[in-house]
Amino acid sequence: MNLHAERQSPPSLVARFRILARSGLALVVALAAGCAEADHSGREGAPAVTPFPIAPSPSVAVEPMESGSGEVTESGDMVGAGASAEAPVEPTLAEPAPVDDVPLAFGPAPLLRNGVALADDDLARQVLTLMGSAAVGAQGSCSNCHSIGRPTLTRWQRLTDEFNDACLGDTTLTDVKAVDAMLDCFQAHAQPLTSFSPPVFGIYAAAAHLPWFSFVFEHASEYAAEWQALHADFVTRVGMPRSGARLTQAQFDLVAEWFARGLPGLFDLVPEDSGEACTPGLDPRLRAHVADMAEKGWRARNEQVPLLMFGCASGQATAGCLGQVPLASSMPVGQGWDVPGGARIRILYDNTATLSSYWSRSSADGRYIASGLLRADASGNSGQFLDLSTGRRFSGRFSYDPTFFPDNSGFVVQRAATPAARGAPAMPNVAVVCNQSVLAGNASVITGDEAGCAQAQQIGLYQQVAKSVDGEDYWLVAGSFESDDGGFSAVLDNPAAAFETRSTVTLTPMLNGGTAFQAGKATSVATPLEGDPMLSPSGRILVTRLKGRETTTGTGRTRVVRAEQSGYALRLLTPTRNAGNLSASLADLGRICVQGGKAVVSYDERWMVIYHYVTASDAVELGFSGPTDPTFADYLRLGASNLVLVDLLDGSSHVITHMSPGQYALFPHFRSDGWLYFVVRTVGRQEYFAATDAAVLLEDATQL
DSSP: OOTTSOOOOOOOHHHHHHHHHHTTOHHHHHHHHHHHHHTOOOOTTOOOOOSSOOOOOOOOOOOOOOOTTOEEOTTSOEESOOOOTTSOOOTTSOOOOOGGGSOOBOOOOOOSSOOOOOOHHHHHHHHHHHHTOGGGTOOSGGGGTSOOSHHHHHHHHHHHHHHHHHHOSOOOOOBHHHHHHHHHHHHHHHTTSOSOOHHHHGGGGGGTTSHHHHHHHHHOTTTGGGHHHHHHHHHHHHOSOSSSOOOOHHHHHHHHHHHHTTOTTHHHHSOOOOOOOOOOEEOHHHHHHHHHHHHHSHHHHHHHTTOOOTTOOTTOOGGGTTTTSOBGGGSGGGTTOOOSSSOOEEEEEEOGGGOEEEEEEEOTTSOEEEEEESSOOTTSOOEEEEETTTTEEEEESOOEEEEEOTTSSEEEEEEOOBOOBTTBOOBOOEEEEEEGGGGSSOOSEEOSOSTTEEEESSOOSSOEEEEOSSSSOEEEEEEOOOOOOOSSSOOOSOOOOOOOTTOEEEEEEEEEOSSOEEEOOOEEEEOTTEEEEEEOTTSOEEEEEEEEEEEEESSGGGOEEEEEEEEEEEEEEEEEEETTEEEEEEEEEEEEOOOOSOOEEOTTSSEEEEEEEOOGGGTTTTTOSOTTOGGGHHHHHHOOEEEEEEETTTOOEEEOOOOOTTEEEEEEEEOTTSOEEEEEEETTSOEEEEEEOHHHHHHHHSOO
């Protein structure tokens, strides 16, 4: 099997609508095609559904339409179709012009942006203030999620220029052909992702809700009566900022003007903000904490309940669990994933039919997996839940960041702001916090309006949850983060660490009222030059990604500043309540000097796991002679990522997967008993939820 071959994809949603419009059945058939596109599947060689569910959603095949004696090309266009030989021909009459050659004219589109006459320095200061940059004493807006320093702004400049050069040569859009061509450009520029996301549009993502983009969706021939709902989904997926108020047209004009000029004044107003080199070492207090959690942590607490783990028989040893789940090595796609040492990877579910977006996570008992969706379903739901015990998949009205509390009591998801559509009012950004019992019924969709759910607007994105082991306090932590949704296209470097000196993490208490959770008053703790915060299940260990040096390449408007990651910082977090007020203190526990994505800590708090993208510096460790080894070339072209398990007793690291070029092990997280779940994506647009017993076996071999 060629693991690097691109899977043959059906025509895109935009292309399919265009075909239907040409056939004169746009409205009726386009709706059917849209449903099929939202729920398509079908991959040669996909494993059959077994009693132990590796079950994608049912596929819907869309057959090409036939017309006369014409033939259908690979793109779905009709060629060679003509009148029947028996039909009368009137040679004196001219052939009617094809549908696409008859432009439907209308007034020009609203201006995408208005010109601004401010001097460079005044413009730069106003835009930095709008974005919340610390360099001009501002806060909020973009800085609620991102560090507004040189690395972030120069990266946004590059993305903006790429979108501008690709699609924005003429934004007047005076007829339907121009509008359709613009949408086609959006789609082409999004490749190979085939789904719209903020990086595709650069700074213009902040205009997704403004009149010009609304005009594009309203006048596109393929969107017809559904344009408002489709535009609402576009704003949800693309619109920025995610936290705080959207920009007005006048505010966006300022921002767009500064980027159009090439960010003049950036290097004068925004200073270099390099981080520290990583010095490995762990404080003895961390070892003492691990020993304490072995007896009192959430793994031990859940065993005492006892919490029945998915795939485990009563009284069964942990290493023997999931024995009925197929081994990855038994399937073509999973050949070579296991590393020497006895650990085995098993494939829980083939999720190719409903590709996920960003992190997927499981409940403490391993039964449920929740994910944001790369594409919303036919009803506009952008999330899904999977019950592994039954194979049932059902929708969720959320966008991303699912997390489950360590006592198996509830979960948190994030719902992005949406404009009014389909008769529903506009909705703000909210976190939805639910009792886990809402998943146990037979609902086809979890809306977040159930009796066991509550909504909170003050919880930051990319949150992680915890619960104290010596009380009833539930916690959520959030802070500056680096978005990463890799794996469906080549990723050749690890996430940047563009965090600021003024970076903080926010700790929010969650109060369990019995029927629903409510957010309490939050507190912030300074974590200079750190971000992507993650809490251990007990809430006592805080792990952050640590910023290294800033490096600059290029000149002029092509100048890009990259913020390297130097490692991970670990701290002991001690929260304190006093008369209803919350505060927290941090004590340094040391550094782990490896690079990768966000870290996750096990329920016994001995292990930390990350995913690491393969780079040239990994060639020798992977068994090659070096980065110039010809057999390593596919890694440099297609990329890959592996999971790295770190023992917090001594800081030793263990690579526990061996992915082929174009295969990505991502977003690892523990369930209560020590099994690790993770996501596997491929550049051929396959996706699997998988599990490994690596931590369980390493623990047995190196007892505390």
